[in-house]
Amino acid sequence: MERLEARGEKIDVLVNNVGIQKRDQIITREGLETSFATNILSHYLFTRELLARGMLADDATVIETSSGGMYNHPLVVKDLNLTGDGYVGVRAYGLSKRAQVVLTQYWREKFAGGARRFYVMHPGWVDTAAVGRSMPRFRETLKSVLRSDPQGADTIVYLAALRPRQDHDEAIWFDRKERGAHIFPRTRETKDSPQTLVALLESYADRPPGGW
Known part of the structure; x- marks a missing residue:
């Protein structure tokens, strides 16, 4: 980022x-x-630092790549960085992907x-x-209908190119259409908010290496 900044890049x-x-x-x-760290x-x-350094263009487009796995999970901020007992890989992934939806809501409201x-x-x-690594049986069963990389990336390219209107702050785009962020009523039930999510992320933002 410092090299980009030194070149005056926007x-x-x-x-x-990036996700795992x-x-x-x-x-x-x-x-x-x-x-949590990756997703x-x-x-x-990265987004915060681009904004702080003035490197994100005034009319920039920011796109978070989430997953349908977020539909099974409400936002639970206290469990996002779970490092002890109770860890379940699929849940950790789903929670981080739900957090991406809520983080986007935060940015939309802020700007x-x-x-x-x-x-x-x-x-x-x-x-x-x-x-393939995490759900080999799932992949083997459904491999005939799984999407290719270009198919998966299509909505990203669409959003970047056309910057369509979005009617709701909490929404997720799928196959070039704005969709609801919830399928199940239970995922709407949360004690957390975009602000509590960002407060957690900020608590890690300026900690030095080795001091987390």
């Missing part, structure tokens, strides 16, 4: 796409649960009225390496 489209799903609990050298904390820090666009999408079930 980011027009940011796609926060692990069956076993893996703790990073900073003491963070891997799904949501890194996305927040409402401006020219920047913030979207979150999910690509459907794509035949990725993560699916």
Whole structure:
């Protein structure tokens, strides 16, 4: 980021796409649960730092790549960085993907009225390496209908190119359409909010290496 800044680069489209799903609990050298560090904390820090450095164009588009796995989970901030007992890989993944939806809601509300666009999408079930590693039986059963990489990326390209109107702050895009962020009523029931999510992420934002 410092090299980009030194060159005077401005980011027009940011796609926060990096993600991981692990069956076993893996703790990073900073003491963070891997799904949390990869799927949501890194996305927040990167976007936050681009904004702080003035590197995100005034009319930039920011796209979070979530997953249909988030539909099974409400936002539970206290469990996002679960590093002890109670860890379940699929749940850790789903919680972080729900957090991406809520984080996008936060950015949309924070920059409402401006020219920047913030979207979150999910690509459907794509035949990725993560699916093969984490859910081999699922992949074997449904491999004939799993999507290719270009099919999964289609809505990302659509959002970046056309920047469509979004009518609701809490929404997720799928197959080029704005969809509701909830399928099950229970996932609406949460004690947390976009603000409590960001408060947690901020609590990690400026900790030095080795001091997490």
